[in-house]
Amino acid sequence: MHILASADFSNPLFWSVMVAWIATVTVHEFSHGLVAYLGGDYTIRQRGGLALNPLQYVNLTTSILIPIAMLAMGGIPLPGGATYIRRDLLRSRLWESMAAAAGPASNLIMGALFLLPLHPRFGWAYTAPDDFDHWSNFQMFLATMGVLQWLTALFNLIPCPPLDGFNIIAPMLPDDLRRNARSPQVQGALFIGLFLVFMTVSGITTWMLSRLADILIWLHFDYGTLNFIGRSFDFVLFGHASAS
Numbered sequence: 559m560h561i562l563a564s565a566d567f568s569n570p571l572f573w574s575v576m577v578a579w580i581a582t583v584t585v586h587e588f589s590h591g592l593v594a595y596l597g598g599d600y601t602i603r604q605r606g607g608l609a610l611n612p613l614q615y616v617n618l619t620t621s622i623l624i625p626i627a628m629l630a631m632g633g634i635p636l637p638g639g640a641t642y643i644r645r646d647l648l649r650s651r652l653w654e655s656m657a658a659a660a661g662p663a664s665n666l667i668m669g670a671l672f673l674l675p676l677h678p679r680f681g682w683a684y685t686a687p688d689d690f691d692h693w694s695n696f697q698m699f700l701a702t703m704g705v706l707q708w709l710t711a712l713f714n715l716i717p718c719p720p721l722d723g724f725n726i727i728a729p730m731l732p733d734d735l736r737r738n739a740r741s742p743q744v745q746g747a748l749f750i751g752l753f754l755v756f757m758t759v760s761g762i763t764t765w766m767l768s769r770l771a772d773i774l775i776w777l778h779f780d781y782g783t784l785n786f787i788g789r790s791f792d793f794v795l796f797g798h799a800s801a802s
Contacts, residue, residue, distance in 0.1 A: 565795060565796065566794075566795065566796050566797030568797070569793075569794065569795075569797055571695055571698060571699060571702075571793075571794045572794060572795060574695075574699055575699065575702050575703060575706070575794055575795070576636075578699070578703055579636055579637075579703075579706065580612050580637065581612070582665070582668055582703070582707060583612065583615065583637065583638060583639045584610055584611070584612045584614075584615060584639070585610075585664050585668065586639070586661045586662075586664050586665060586710075587607075587614075587615040587639045587640070587641040587661065588607075588608065588609070588610055588641075588664075589660040589661050589663065589664040590607075590641040590643065590657055590658070590660050590661045591607035591608050591641050591643070592608060592660065593653070593656050593657040593660040594607070594641075594643040594644075594648065594653075594657040595607075595608060596653075597648045597649055597650075597653030597654070597656065597657055598647050598648045598649040598653065599643055599644045599645075599647040599648055599657075600647070601644055601647065602641075602642075602643065602644070605642065607641050607642070607643070612639070615639030615640060615641060616639065617638065617639055617640035619640075619746075619749075620637070620638030620639060620640055621637045621638060621639060621640075622637075624638065624753065625637045625638075636706075643657055651729030651730070652729075654725075654728070654729045655725075655726045655727070655728075655729050655730075657725075658722045658725035658726045658728075659722065659726050661714060661722050662710075662711040662714045662715050662722050662723075663711075665707045665708065665710045665711035665714070666707070666708065666711045668703075668707045669703075669704045669705075669706075669707030669708040669711065670704075672700045672701075672703040672704035672707060673700065673701070673704035673774070673779075673787070675700060676697065676700060676701060676704070676779075676783060676786070676787065677777070677778070677779060677783070678778070678779060678780050678782075678783050679778070682697075693786075693790065697786075697790065698790040698793060698794050699794065701786065701787040701790035701791060701794075702790055702791050702794040702795060704787070705770065705787060705788075705791045708770050708773070709766060709767075709770065712766050712769065712770070713756075713766070716752070718748050718749070718752050719739045719740060719744060719745040719748050719749070720740070720745045720749060721749075721752075724739065728740070767788075771784055771788075774787070
């Protein structure tokens with residue numbers, strides 16, 4: 559799988575994935591809002607943070623600027639979102655961590671739901687990857703969405719502001735460190751730096767994909783199905799299906 563290759567905008571399946579991706583971003587942000595609401599931030603309902611409307615979560619940086627930059631660099635312009643939570647209203651630091659963890663948790667759950675029908679136990683996925691005639695669009699769609707969801711979860715769990723991974727551990731950090739790390743200047747600089755690292759250092763993405771493969775093997779996916787999932791991912795997003 560080659561996450562840094564050029565996107566194939568001519569493939570209708572690519573656009574199907576883009577539409578589905580926006581829906582999953584909405585679920586991710588809704589999950590943050592729901593746990594925050596349960597944890598004491600009741601104002602989030604009035605602010606629209608419990609809506610399944612993707613427009614509610616549009617953010618200048620993650621929804622517009624970063625996708626444009628990724629597109630300019632030849633990558634996949636996947637938009638993100640943002641949910642504003644009143645952390646001062648949450649009942650405890652544990653609720654703050656849980657609200658932050660809810661987003662990646664939703665991606666892991668959605669990834670599992672997308673990939674579950676492809677599990678060898680169900681015998682549905684055709685695992686002779688060179689025979690394209692036996693691949694259905696729906697199978698390739700499920701494989702691609704499953705990989706994207708789990709990659710998103712792994713990325714979001716990196717403990718770098720403003721990612722969810724940092725917000726999970728932030729309540730346990732000293733107040734001064736947490737406050738400084740969440741300043742707009744620091745968050746912006748760290749996130750841009752992390753973004754550039756991911757765009758230029760291919761080994762990081764390869765490591766994440768390897769961890770995803772390890773998880774699937776642990777869940778008893780066989781190597782033929784892993785190959786099918788990887789090559790579906792390449793074909794749907796980049797228009798080729800080289801060996802994974």
